[in-house]
Amino acid sequence: MHRYKRYKQSPAVTQTYYIETFGCQMNKNDSELMALSLVEQGFTPAGDVLAADIAIFNTCSVREHAENRVISRIRSHRKRIQGRNTVVVVAGCMAQRIGGALIEKRIADMVVGPYQSPDIGKLLRRHLADRSHRLFLSQNESDFSGRINPDLYRVSDTPAWHKWVTITHGCENYCSYCIVPFVRGRLISFPSGEILIYIRALASRGIKEITLLGQNVNQYGMDNNDVAFHTLLESAAGVEGIERINFLTSHPKDFSDDLLRVIRDHHNITRSIHLPLQSGSDRILNLMNRRYTVTDYMNIVEKIKHYITRSSLSTDLIVGFPGESEREFEETLAAVERIRFDDAFTYAYSPRQGTPAYALEEELGRDEKIGRLERLIALQRRIKLQKLNEVIDSVEDSIIERFSKKSLNRVMGRTFLNHIVIMPGTSEDFGKMIQVKINGVAGTTLQGTRIA
Numbered sequence: 001m002h003r004y005k006r007y008k009q010s011p012a013v014t015q016t017y018y019i020e021t022f023g024c025q026m027n028k029n030d031s032e033l034m035a036l037s038l039v040e041q042g043f044t045p046a047g048d049v050l051a052a053d054i055a056i057f058n059t060c061s062v063r064e065h066a067e068n069r070v071i072s073r074i075r076s077h078r079k080r081i082q083g084r085n086t087v088v089v090v091a092g093c094m095a096q097r098i099g100g101a102l103i104e105k106r107i108a109d110m111v112v113g114p115y116q117s118p119d120i121g122k123l124l125r126r127h128l129a130d131r132s133h134r135l136f137l138s139q140n141e142s143d144f145s146g147r148i149n150p151d152l153y154r155v156s157d158t159p160a161w162h163k164w165v166t167i168t169h170g171c172e173n174y175c176s177y178c179i180v181p182f183v184r185g186r187l188i189s190f191p192s193g194e195i196l197i198y199i200r201a202l203a204s205r206g207i208k209e210i211t212l213l214g215q216n217v218n219q220y221g222m223d224n225n226d227v228a229f230h231t232l233l234e235s236a237a238g239v240e241g242i243e244r245i246n247f248l249t250s251h252p253k254d255f256s257d258d259l260l261r262v263i264r265d266h267h268n269i270t271r272s273i274h275l276p277l278q279s280g281s282d283r284i285l286n287l288m289n290r291r292y293t294v295t296d297y298m299n300i301v302e303k304i305k306h307y308i309t310r311s312s313l314s315t316d317l318i319v320g321f322p323g324e325s326e327r328e329f330e331e332t333l334a335a336v337e338r339i340r341f342d343d344a345f346t347y348a349y350s351p352r353q354g355t356p357a358y359a360l361e362e363e364l365g366r367d368e369k370i371g372r373l374e375r376l377i378a379l380q381r382r383i384k385l386q387k388l389n390e391v392i393d394s395v396e397d398s399i400i401e402r403f404s405k406k407s408l409n410r411v412m413g414r415t416f417l418n419h420i421v422i423m424p425g426t427s428e429d430f431g432k433m434i435q436v437k438i439n440g441v442a443g444t445t446l447q448g449t450r451i452a
């Protein structure tokens, strides 16, 4: 969960807001859109959620656990503000999915779906003028004007040199375990011309690093005959002043050689690729509706090695999908051994109401799933440590992000392989690209010294 920071605003307004953001990077970007819209309508940021006249919870629906957690968070907030006139707004994916119930159960005073994030200021004004306007849910494309807004540079909970740049909304891959297509709707690519104007505006204001965001960036442009993702990425890499571009998330079924060529030819594109594998079993991948096989995935891994001399690979893995046998789980372990991911986000499957996989019968209990997850985590941790040790003695370009958690004399940076590295430094280094010699590994973090 991320609490949204304050930024400068006109002093003339009395109603204050505070946004708590849960879930993925897309939600962080939506929170920025909401903050901009609120400021434009004369609301001002509060220092914390308890002080705010308008408490906004920007929610995630991906896991049932995440929804339950945010509901209890909102309930406890409501208790603390009892007797006050605070408006509680629930935004984001959970609002889209169960907004009616949230109003009925008096968890929310107003709900706003993710499509309406850029208009939340106006919608709040309507609600405040007439409290009967409480539900703002739709998946109309017309709600998208304002998604790419150069004024967004004014609001940020990200460092002064970095910006998230959302390039698509929604997803139509319908992986059988995933709720996103049902709450965020079909794929909509934002116009490449507007995205590039936005990136140039960011660069002219000192932004050095951007992350292009979409549920499946490789599908960019397929819905509206705009340029392909690799072309957009290449144009973004050509914007003067942008020192590093990251992108999230790729889907193996749409990953192209053209993309690898563009990465190879542009030194300012990350060498860290996030490519969710999800399972090492073809039968389970089929049940997940992922539309690639393990062999397809391995072919991409080989191509990455062929095109890009130094790269890192991270992934997402789900264990205990309905019907996953011990042998099929071991196929996942074998794939992880073979591919040797630098990092993996690992999950025990939990059924999500509203998804096709919800209807599949589960044979494994929670303990068995957690047992498999622990085996996978132990394996991945061993591999991660080996991979980190392999970069000792190399020199890495790193952008410095903040102080190390343990010392104000040391700073934390991130390399082009997306490794975290700690080195001596000061706040003067924040946002700067620095060459770092890697000396060792402490825990799972690289330790280095700057050489330039």
Ligand code: SF4
Pocket (backbone or CB within 6 Å): 171, 172, 173, 174, 175, 178, 179, 180, 181, 215, 216, 251
């Ligand atoms: S690609 Fe699959 S997992 Fe990712 S958002 Fe789309 S449906 Fe969900």
